Amino acid sequence: MAQGKKRGDKGSALVVGAGIAGMQSALLLAETGTKVFLLEQGPAIGGYFPLLDKTFPTNSCGVCFMSPTPPAFCPIYECHLHDHIELLPYSEVVGVEGEGGDFKVTVVRKPRFVDPKRCTLCEACIKVCPVEVEREFGGGLEKRKAIYLPYPQAIPHSLVIDPKTCTRCGECVKVCNPGAIDLDMKEEEEEIEVGAILLGFGFEPFIAQRKGEYGFGRYENVMTSIQFERLLSTSSPTQGLPIRISDGKKMERIAFIQCVGSRDPSCGQDHCSTICCMYATKQAMIAKDRSPNLGVTFFYMDIRPMGKDYERYYERAKTEYGIEYVRSAISSIKELRQTKNLLITYVKEDGTFEEREYDAVVLSLGFTPPQTIKDLAKKMGLQLTPQGFCQTDEFNPAQTSVNGIFVGGAFRGPRDIPETVVEGSSAAAIAASFLSPNRLPQSPKEYPMEGALGEEIPKIGVFICHCGEELKKNLSLFDLILGTKLLREVILVEEVGLACLPEDLDLIKKRIGEQGLNRIVLAGCSHREIRGAMEEMAKGMGFNPYLIEYANIREQCAFVHENYPKLATEKAMALIRMAVERARRSQPIQKGKQKIDKKGLVIGGGLAGMTASLQLAQQGYEVHLVEKEKELGGNLKESFYTLRGSNPRELLEQLTKQVGNHDSIHLYYEAEVIGFEKNNGHYRTKIRHQNVGDSTLREEKILDHGVLILATGGKEITPKEYLYGEDSRVITQRQLEKMIHLEDEGLKDVHSMVMIQCVGSRDEEHPYCSRICCGHAVKNALKLKETFPDMNIYVLYRDVRTYGFYETYYHQARGKGVIFIRYDLENKPQVALQDGRFRVSLFDPAMNSPITLSADCVVLSTGVEPNDHRELAKICDVDLNPDGFFMEANPKSAPLDSVDRGKFFCGLCHSPNFIEDVISQGNAVAARGAALLSKEAVEEKAYLAYVIKRLCCGCGLCVTVCPYGARVINEEEGKAEVIGSLCQGCGSCVIACRNAASQQRNFEKELNLAALDAVID
């Protein structure tokens, strides 16, 4: 065994699992200045994310929005590049000792057999490797070699050898010029000291073979949803088209079978996997986008699109895309011998059988906890749920059963990406508070002063890297050097072997000094590979890194045109000319900084707002909490027990006490926001509130802050139907909950109760699912059955949406005799009074006939609507969605953030949610806010846009197209301006501007045109 190393300290954190949740936690912690070790068992970080071509409900990728630093870059790269994150890929935790605040973690680094520092990804080894096996990425749809790159953008960007299949023939070693391959590499063990551990283990797909009756593995055209996801990726073997891999036949009709390994106690999976309805719908839509005549049928029990904007997505799938949803149970699937098509026999809702034929069947796999972590969980002492997921306290959802170990994301149960991002953030918040006493300040790296190189006449040095002889095979370096020498202002052309290695970097450094170079062009591999090393070298010697240009003559020339050396060389020459022209005109860039006001303002003192305030305060920030009522609590005051059996009264009491007593939280009651100003990283809000001493006095106050958190809540929709308001025995679930809690006498006389779901949800006025009402009904029904086992309870529903583990309570309720009857929106139940009792009539699809129920009490499961935020939204300059909830920057990856960084939403004003999820959201916004507040100043991006005011006519097109709110019109001047702290350098404004008044640093029009001229020369 190799010698163990010891690193870390009590202030640092270990994140285990680098999927979406893990990356999110790591990035946020790192942003707040915590040293983070990010461990991943596989050879590349990213989890399932890289597999997804597009995501619901936008059908766009959008993951680059996910980073806590301004939305611009992929989180995988952010983790890779962050100064405070150390990646531990291809590693495993083998032991955990100590306790919260002081863990000693033993980590085994598995051998890659390839040294990432030396590997140049020339892929010569892949060509000679004789072993071909199934590629894991995408469920085995394609093949790979024993030495392989997990996927094209993998981080670390390096090959790896799979020891299980490698035959150790040594061919790869022979062809590797840089000597990066070492077949005798051994695993290394090291010990890491950390104060907190965060678990982002994620999930595993259900093993499709366990549902043998669906024929996966036996029938060649039955595929899993993981495979179908891969098939639809534009980089798949079919370029994303729905074509059968088995025989190349174009798919004309496909079927999705839902709940494979979900809601199915027979295979040990009694939970709902929550996201399959949506991901399958997304796949169907993408497939239809690619092949418009494709027929798609879903076989399902209940459709559960209960996230924000998901219901609309589902409606679009049905109406716009013509996707068919058939409520049914699968009886059998048979393969037809000739066509290899599949014949599905299914039982419809009314009990009749039907048959249909499909070209392919996609099994919508549910999710299980990762099977490999059971040992580790035991070592850590974690309590798991019966399903094997991580057990947490309902009111402290990021806290595991072990002090100092936190969790977020799919290891708590199946989750979609927004929730995973929220929980990853939430775990980071709790961990940051936990670590804050022990956190050591991370000092930023210091670099020497830069010379005033931009002023000098360009003296360009061009270094042509042959990537360890690799490029010489396809490019004529001789011609390139000759051609480059002729270019203007180039005073040095030199060939180097491996610019990524310290030897050659030192050589470049030496030449800069000797020759007085003030611009560098590196011709070699992609700038993504080499930029980091070059910039570090440059900064180390006071050379502005933006004076270095890159010409990719490897991937873009030598590799893609390997059979055409002459043309490849010509193209390489053109790229070098282009880079030189850019270098001639490029100027040094000093990144600007925006100072941050280290205070938070939280509007709304309900559960979400109190949680966020407390969390921010615990991390050491001052918080202003503004509440419109006379006291804190909001909707939480109306909650008496939860489905999982916790007591919200205790939560309320504890939270109000903690918030009220915290020195750093300033409270304002009966307050309203009357003004708001934004000024580069500062916000200034004007409020009017009640004077504490004199109850007749209203006071105005101006609050300065760096972060704005909107937690302004929502309310129960007031029903307009079913005799509500006309008869006092028609009540809402909330009223029922209070009656049960107060042991209301009236309940004793109720022999029969009818609950009606979706009252004010999923209809024309509220075209969204309120998410919590199914759980609410099940909760009250179960509670009633405890006290009154003989009470007849009927639940009239459209789809039962008890997602995740709530499914088990639904199952329980059915077991206890609660009767669920389905109805359609077109055919709503009718409630009438007859002889003092209610008669509820509806059509029962299972009996295929109308029925009438008698009831003593009708309970309406009313939906949730946001409070009226139109005025506030206008004042604070944030957007509302058509339903009146606050609109996020990106529903997938920045679910709680406004496009304007620094403003966040949480709680019911964002979307309807259970208490548990609201707490996660409150924590999450605190973490996202703290990532901002923790810095003295925010560093701006380098390639900022700027405005040439002389040319600007203030037409405002740049303001319209800027996706980041970084553009404003200065009304006084009538000219556009750039808010540096918000600009991401995307260049949209440059394109929109008609006379080049909008420009971008080092991408000026003249510079771009010169580069273009050079390339078409």
Next chain:
Amino acid sequence: MAKKAAVKVAEEKTDEAIIGFLKSLLEKEVVEAILIPKTLPSQDGFVQTLIRDPEKLNGVCVFSPTMPVQSARVVSNLSVKNLGKKVAAVLKACEIRAAVELAKFLQVKMDNLYLIGIDCPGTFEVTDYARMVQEGKGGESLTKELLKGMEKGELSLPSGYSFRTACQMCEYPVTQADISIKLFGYKADQEIGIEIGDKLGKEIEEKGILSFSENGSPSRSEVISKVIAERTKKRDALFQEFKGIVKDLQAFLDRFSTCVRCHNCMVACPICYCKECVFRTAVFEHDGDQFLRWADRKGEIRMPTDTLIFHLIRMSHMVTSCIGCGLCDSACPSRLPVATLFRSVGERIQKMFQYVPGRNVEETPPVASFKEDELKIESGAL
């Protein structure tokens, strides 16, 4: 709701009836200044004039049958910064539509601006009109003749003269404005119509400037339809003629080979609102050796090199908003049919985005909006 009034004309002096109305707007302080064309001392042309003193309204020409400049540009200069007082501008239909378009790009501010539109029979080239005056075919006699023609929509022009091509194919003879002066379908020597929009209706009624009634010309809508139909026919015929030219890039560019690069079209165009055109900056300047290298590669290059790219870029900027005033045509020393060419392209692009330029300030121009499903280009589908 717009309010309608019929105004009696005394002694067949239509212009004085209108001027009288405008005067009362100034006198009763509905507005504090009026922008309106005034006849040049030489009598052979007109110039937009900003009038504060009601007495100076004598001698204005509300029917000026030429368009020396696009008044939307004037209105832009006037309103874009610090227009502290209420000003009305008497404009032709295409000028109003251009002003609406400019308002969408914040180049016209409507806050203190009131647009007065007047039915337009068409306009003559400035040089043509000067000649007409010399030949005694202009001035009052022409106005009388045109007004007469507008009653039935049958216009007869002095022989040897025709309206500008853009006017012949203009489908918008009437205006939608804060105040619209209606001539089509009226016996203008006896009566004209005035329609007041919501912005001023109440005030004009309260100040007793007009008395409103629903009575109007019974034949008006029919006459307008007839005029529009004729012009649309002309337009379609011209589009058909130009179809070959706009069908591909090469044919299109060939048509511009006689361009002298004077940029007059850009100066005349109301939609070209840039303060300084990118083609007048250093962006397209090159070194001598660069030109030589290009010439070397192709054997020859046409100089200057940016003539065609100028038209293409200008087109890409203005074509969705082109309201077809045709002043680019009038301004072109090479007599290139720029307006018809750009309208032919614009027509297709505007249709693609279901966009009608100049219709309503509230509409968003295609360039400033993004719809996920717009312009679906067939690709990658089976």
